[in-house]
Amino acid sequence: MRRPVEAGTAPAVPILALRDVSKTYRTVRGENIVALSQTSLAFEAGEFVAIVGPSGCGKTTLLNITAGLLRPSGGTILFRNAAIDGPTPEVGMVFQGPVLLPWRKVIENVLLPIEVLGLRPASRYRQRAADLIGMLGLAGFAERYPRELSGGMQQRVSIARALIYDSSVLLMDEPFAALDAMTREELNLELLRIWKMTGRTILFVTHNIPEAVLLSDRVVVMTPRPGKVSAVVPVPLPRPRSLALLGDPAFGAIASRIRGLLGPRSGPAA
Numbered sequence: 001m002r003r004p005v006e007a008g009t010a011p012a013v014p015i016l017a018l019r020d021v022s023k024t025y026r027t028v029r030g031e032n033i034v035a036l037s038q039t040s041l042a043f044e045a046g047e048f049v050a051i052v053g054p055s056g057c058g059k060t061t062l063l064n065i066t067a068g069l070l071r072p073s074g075g076t077i078l079f080r081n082a083a084i085d086g087p088t089p090e091v092g093m094v095f096q097g098p099v100l101l102p103w104r105k106v107i108e109n110v111l112l113p114i115e116v117l118g119l120r121p122a123s124r125y126r127q128r129a130a131d132l133i134g135m136l137g138l139a140g141f142a143e144r145y146p147r148e149l150s151g152g153m154q155q156r157v158s159i160a161r162a163l164i165y166d167s168s169v170l171l172m173d174e175p176f177a178a179l180d181a182m183t184r185e186e187l188n189l190e191l192l193r194i195w196k197m198t199g200r201t202i203l204f205v206t207h208n209i210p211e212a213v214l215l216s217d218r219v220v221v222m223t224p225r226p227g228k229v230s231a232v233v234p235v236p237l238p239r240p241r242s243l244a245l246l247g248d249p250a251f252g253a254i255a256s257r258i259r260g261l262l263g264p265r266s267g268p269a270a
């Protein structure tokens with residue numbers, strides 16, 4: 001049973017903790033943009049946490065910092081109590097947008113982390129890559145190049161790449177935004193299955209409130225820029241979850257609460 005964790009209070013041994021993290025960008029015109037301000041969060045191992053907030057409030061910035069891809073202007077990120085100051089294989093990421101290597105075929109893009117990390121045996125991961133490609137509805141496209149795929153298909157390749165090995169933490173930045181509604185629902189359920197099977201900790205950014213509630217144990221609601229945590233809404237709905245839950249009054253009540261917290265300037269409609 002997962003323990004509920006309140007905003008800003010760390011569980012006994014958080015797998016991941018952000019302490020007073022802030023980020024100010026300096027634009028080419030010399031202006032300072034405060035993207036993120038004084039953000040503190042702690043995540044328990046195995047939690048599924050959704051992050052919602054208005055466009056431009058610093059969600060991608062937060063994930064990039066957590067992945068070690070971007071240096072914060074202030075604060076620290078701790079992975080199992082050790083500071084993260086660069087990318088680590090323990091933290092995987094699905095970027096907002098596919099970010100594939102155009103000269104590599106689909107299967108080679110999916111296998112990229114395996115090559116970079118030197119994981120063995122190669123044959124096992126090749127099989128897993130083929131399984132993931134099938135699971136994501138891309139059977140028959142393994143030997144194609146990214147340019148031969150639609151935007152939604154490319155995004156599914158990048159999801160397969162993030163699932164090819166089991167990093168302890170998986171950061172997902174609007175991974176399903178480019179997909180049609182049916183595929184999105186199917187992949188939501190598939191993601192829950194994979195999460196349960198692998199016990200990974202997932203931080204999932206979305207603009208879709210029902211998606212956030214369906215998937216997560218808690219929903220972090222961020223303020224408009226400069227983004228910080230406005231509220232953390234627990235989602236004490238039973239698991240395993242199915243799409244039938246979308247019609248449940250308890251589900252609707254949680255979604256309404258989040259919608260209220262976001263206010264009228266909540267970015268793209270859910």
Ligand SMILES: Nc1ncnc2c1ncn2[C@@H]1O[C@H](COP(=O)(O)OP(=O)(O)OP(=O)(O)O)[C@@H](O)[C@H]1O
Nearest residue numbers: 025026027033035054055056057058059060061062
């Ligand atoms: N490299 C950069 N240089 C300057 N400003 C930046 C840079 N990257 C992001 N920003 C600014 O920081 C703010 C936060 O950006 P970020 O991409 O983190 O927002 P977001 O919450 O992910 O938005 P969205 O929901 O639209 O993806 C925005 O105002 C953006 O313009």
Ligand SMILES: [Mg+2]
Nearest residue numbers: 059060096173
């Ligand atoms: Mg973003």
